[in-house]
Amino acid sequence: MKISKFNIALVGLGLVAPLVLYPVFLMKVLCFALFASAFNLLLGFVGLLSFGHAVFLGTGGYITGYLMMNTGITPELGILAGTAAAAILGAVYGKLAVKREGIYFAMVTLALAQLMFFVYLQAPFTGGEDGLQGVPRGELFGFIDLSDNMNMYYFVFAIFLAGFWLINRTVHSPFGQVLKAIRENEARATSLGYNVNDYKWVAFVISAALAGMAGSTKTLVFQLASLTDVHWHMSGEVVLMTLLGGMGTIFGPFVGAATIVSIQNFLSGGELGNYIHIIMGIIFIVCVLAFRSGIVGEIQKVIKRNFS
Amino acid sequence: MSADSSDYVLETQNLIKEFKGFTAVDDVNLKVQRGHIHALIGPNGAGKTTVFNLLTKFLTPTSGRILYNGDDITSMKSAAIARKGVVRSFQISAVFPHLSVLENVRVALQRKEGNSFHFWRHESVLDNLNDRAVELLDSVGLADFADATTVDLSYGRKRALEIATTLALEPELMLLDEPTQGMGHEDVDVVANLIKKVSKDRTILMVEHNLHVVSKLADQITVLQRGAILTEGTYEKVSADPRVKEAYLGVAADESEEAA
Ligand SMILES: Nc1ncnc2c1ncn2[C@@H]1O[C@H](COP(=O)(O)OP(=O)(O)OP(=O)(O)O)[C@@H](O)[C@H]1O
Ligand SMILES: [Mg+2]
Secondary structure, eight states, X not given: OHHHHHHHHHHHHHHHHHHHSOHHHHHHHHHHHHHHHHXXXXXXXXXXXXXXXXXXXXXXXXXXXXXXXXXXXXXXXXXXXXXXXXXXXHHHHHHHHTTSOTHHHHHHHHHHHHHHHHHHHHOGGGTTTTOEESOOOOEETTTEETTSHHHHHHHHHHHHHHHHHHHHHHHTSHHHHHHHHHHHOHHHHHHTTOOHHHHHHHHHHHHHHXXXXXXXXXXXXXXXXXXXXXXXXXXXXXXXXXXXXXXXXXXXXXXXXXXXXXXXXXXXXXXXXGGHHHHHHHHHHHHHHTOXXXXXXXXXXXXXXXXX | OOOXXXXXXXXXXXXXXXXXXXXXXXXXXXXEETTOEEEEEOSTTSSHHHHHHHHTTSSOOSEEEEEXXXXXXXXXXXXXXXXXXXXXXXXXXXOOTTSBHXXXXXXXXXXXXXXXXXOSSOGGGGGGGHHHHHHHHHHTTOGGGTTSBGGGSOHHHHXXXXXXXXXXXXXXXXXXXXXXXXXXXXXXXXXXXXXXXXTTTSEEEEEOOOHHHHHHHOSEEEEEETTEEEEEEOHHHHHHOHHHIIIIIHHHHHHHHHHO
């Protein structure tokens, strides 16, 4: 009961936030929070470190961007198409990757993502180095004008909630129980009769699909799909967000994404902007060395120590 | 007076495993009789764990065949062998440390429910398994710990939990790899009694260093040395064999001193 009150309060906060804060900033946070949460489903709950998750973010973005620019489809269908494309790519890549373990899994996902990066660099429909610019946001269901930032915000918020709910549900489902068992002791899960690779694969597809949904949404928000989103830097950034916020926690990726996006926004205005990569690197090192459970993980520890 | 082959749950034929020229399992013909507690003993590095890994396909045999109830299971995958009823434990305790004790058992019960891929349903649909899980925990004396996080259990209790988890699958053949390893005397007796208790209605193949436990439990003993079967038989027969004393008992004496 406590938890659900907490959740209601958070949703309430999300509803009033754009009255106080800049909606585009909030939408950026939500997109990255969804991306990081999708990534965390694999890292935190199955124990799989994908180092190529940007490919799903980028794929969602390109497909949605292309369709919005070249066909007359409505934005919700554009996002669905982008999500589906990322899911299909995830199904193929996941099939290849889940056979590998540990660092090899990370390497395979990175290599496959780089492959797509070069495809998107060369392919005629992506606009190469320029990307797809001026993607129209369109009209939701054909009649809600999304060029209005407030309308757009509530649409993004709804998408985020749906994605976040699905991740949360997956974690707390019968399927999620098996995932956790695999994370905890894969050999034992096998010896109980579970074909662990099949479970990893399904988790991979869900994660890829939701990462794609985040990318599709982001493309609509910024009206842009570009190589930045498929670059391996982006794959690294989502690792950072997740670790900083707390992997394996439900709210960690959200907190991590919000923190990183805030820092980036803050720095990009000033002189420190040139040092952004160095600063991110330092955050990463501090995070890995000093507080491994991340912000949410550390807070949970404190709560556990003092209140139970 | 050889027994009919249907009396054997498990049979290996000329089982061989080589690691880069080194033969860890050397032409093993093992026959495990239905209903028996069958002990696999031998000095460190004899190949006991490797045999278990071959039987459950955690390793692929270099050559040879594995028959389970007369069916050739040599080419089956690990998880499929488990689903057929051959469930193993591991030499190092194999629990899910950050799941609760109840969840450890439930995740084993869950498989037969057919909802293990249902990611859209709430885990509370598994609550109907809780009673059965608690029953299983009770059978190994862990009912009071159902809500504890597994990592907090003592070593002996973790091993008991493992047995409860394995029992949840109602395996026809249980493979236990050194279930009493690293335990104090009291825990050893508890686990030994537990194994005796659960051996009703099923067959157990166990690796065990503690000869007291072996003498108490085993109907049949196979002694492995450098990958090959040295001798087989009852405890009386095997323990009287001078080669076994030489190969194994000396080592075991050292070991029990270390453990003490
Ligand atoms: N994956 C592997 N690769 C190479 N050699 C291995 C592998 N697994 C086991 N071995 C070797 O095979 C031999 C048998 O090992 P195994 O673990 O089966 O012995 P064991 O009888 O279980 O010993 P212990 O009593 O110490 O558990 C050892 O010499 C070991 O080093
Ligand atoms: Mg061993």
